[in-house]
Amino acid sequence: MDSCVRVGGPTVEWAVVGSDIGPLLLAATGEGLVTVVFHADGAVRERAVEGLAGRLGAEPVEDATGRLAEPIRMLEAYFAGDLHEFRLPLDWSLTGGFTRQVLRELATTVPYGTVVGYGELARRVGRPDGAQAVGAAMGANPLPVVVPCHRVVESDGGLGGFGGGLETKRRLLELEGVLPQPLF
Known part of the structure; x- marks a missing residue:
C-alpha cells in the first residue's frame, strides 16, 4: 500500500x-x-x-x-542477510539536538554485527554521564533498523529497552550474528 x-x-x-x-x-x-x-x-x-x-x-x-x-x-x-550497511539519504527533520547527535554517531560508528553500550555511546558524544540520555535518544529514533538503535545494549550485557519490543531487538541482533538463535 x-x-x-x-x-x-x-x-x-x-x-x-x-x-x-x-x-x-x-x-x-x-x-x-x-x-x-x-x-x-x-x-x-x-x-x-x-x-x-x-x-x-x-x-x-x-x-x-x-x-x-x-x-x-x-x-x-x-x-535476507545480504546487506550490512544502509547507504540512503536520510531526512533528520523528525529529530534534533542531542538526539540527532547521538543517532548520527550511532549510524556512522557502530557497524553491522557489533554492539555498543549506552554509556560508551554517551562518552563518544562528549557526555560521559549521559547513558540515560542516550537511552532516551534511542527511544526517540525515528529511523530504527536503518539507524541501528538495536545495536545499543547495557554494559552488563543486557539488551536494554527497545521501542519495537525486546523480541524484535533480539531478532535483529540474531540476524546480525550478535546473539545466538534460540534452540526452540
Whole structure:
C-alpha cells in the first residue's frame, strides 16, 4: 500500500512493507528516508501517518512516486542477510539536538554485527554521564533498523529497552550474528 502526505507542495511518501519482524511503515521526503515505524498494522499505521501529517504540517494524499523503492529494496536485502550497511539519504527533520547527535554517531560508528553500550555511546558524544540520555535518544529514533538503535545494549550485557519490543531487538541482533538463535 503506497500513499503520500503533501507538505505545502513537497510530498512525504509512505508505504507499509512486510518484514521478518512484522509490517514496517516507511516514509520519505525529497531529502530522504524520514521514518521507519514498527508493527504498522491498522491503528499503528493510521497514528503514524497522522503523526507525520501533524509534525510535518501535511495532509495525506494518494500519489506515490517511487521514492521508497530503494529503501524497500535495501530492507529486503538486509533481512535476507545480504546487506550490512544502509547507504540512503536520510531526512533528520523528525529529530534534533542531542538526539540527532547521538543517532548520527550511532549510524556512522557502530557497524553491522557489533554492539555498543549506552554509556560508551554517551562518552563518544562528549557526555560521559549521559547513558540515560542516550537511552532516551534511542527511544526517540525515528529511523530504527536503518539507524541501528538495536545495536545499543547495557554494559552488563543486557539488551536494554527497545521501542519495537525486546523480541524484535533480539531478532535483529540474531540476524546480525550478535546473539545466538534460540534452540526452540
